[in-house]
Amino acid sequence: MKRFFRIFIWVLVAAVFAGTFYFLYKNSQDKKDVFATVNPTISTIERSTVLTGKIEPRDEIEIKPQISGIISEINVEAGDFVHEGDVIARIKVIPDASQLSSAQSRVNNADIELADARVKYERDKALYEKKVISREEYETSEKTWRKAAEELDAAKDAYTIVREGVSRHNAKESNTLVRATITGLVLDVPVKVGSSVIQANTMNDGTTVATIADMNNLIFKGNVDETEVGHLAVGMPMNITIGALPDLKPTAVIEYISPKGTENSGANSFEIKAALELDSSEGLRAGYSANAAVILAKAENVLSIPESVLTFEGDSTYVFVRTDSLPEPVFERRAVSTGIGDGINIEVKDGIDSTAVLRGAKIN
Secondary structure, three states: OHHHHHHHHHHHHHHHHHHHHHHHHHHHOOOOOOEEEEOOEEEEEEEEEEEEEEEEEOOEEEEOOOOOEEEEEEOOOOOOEEOOOOEEEEEEOOOOHHHHHHHHHHHHHHHHHHHHHHHHHHHHHHHHHOOOOOHHHHHHHHHHHHHHHHHHHHHHHHHHHHHHOOOOOOHHHOOOEEEOOOOEEEEEOOOOOOOEEOOOOOOOOOOOOEEEEOOOOEEEEEEEEHHHHOOOOOOOEEEEEEOOEOOOOOEEEEEEEOOOOEEEOOEEEEEEEEEEEOOOOOOOOOOOEEEEEEEEEEEEEEEEEEHHHOEEEOOEEEEEEEEEOOOOOEEEEEEOEEEEEOOOEEEEEEOOOOOOOEEEEEOO
8 A cells, every 4th residue: 555655646747747847848939920900991081180179259349338437227137138239237327527617617617607698689679770880790609509509508518418428418428328339248347336447548448347259150269289280271171079068060261260379288289260151050059168170181982991000110111911821920020102091091092902811919
């Protein structure tokens, strides 16, 4: 029994050594590479770029007051539709003390001049009726009296404008009424009742009472990297995708490419504007984020292969074409001429045909 046990142990040890030797031997042998194969296809290749930007009205009009004062009434809010000429706010004038005093002084002086002219006119009228003075002298006196009356009326109107901001003769066109200058949608009303506003002058731009835009005239405004701006041109079509409205996919046409770039995070970019082509702007809001896809180049029904099968050496491009499959696949390096690519597939202009079998990725 002991003899049998010793023999068993020695056989087991020999088997372990033999197995280890065989394993090491197999691992020391060179493994043959195995590659997948790829066949060229006939397809359409498009090289495109995607621009990020926003949907904006072509023109946003800032409505500013024609007189300084305090907002006493606001008739609109953001989102309202207004027509040109609609009153959107009313201003209460806070008169300047010196201007008010000057206007009052003008009224007093005009009143004195009118009283003096009236006395002279009535005296000359009586003298003219008695044939004491000539008709010319009488008419001159009458004209002076009428001019004095007109000056008093103008002085009173100027005083009313300074005090209230409203002309007595044209209250409907008063500067205290802030009116819409275009027909469109109110985008913003940055003031409230009680806010002080100032009119535009050489020292400042004035206070914006409301911002109005025509939402039927929208554009896509975005930026393109300097490496791709040279491929774009005015008149090129774009496909717009709006994140907030995924079902709405309008088209647009490039109408402006900035001649000057701006630096952003160390890279230069150029502003692009494109006119949206829409049947209706319903649901669209100013400021929606959007992406625009632009086809930079397109080749239809061309021979194409995956870009991953290409190898490069200097300025030359190569593929490996299978020349034999038995007993093992044999591949031959062959130069090819390529065209446009989309990052996945690339056009092949010369060097192979549609029957070629190309070496692909290594699979072992």
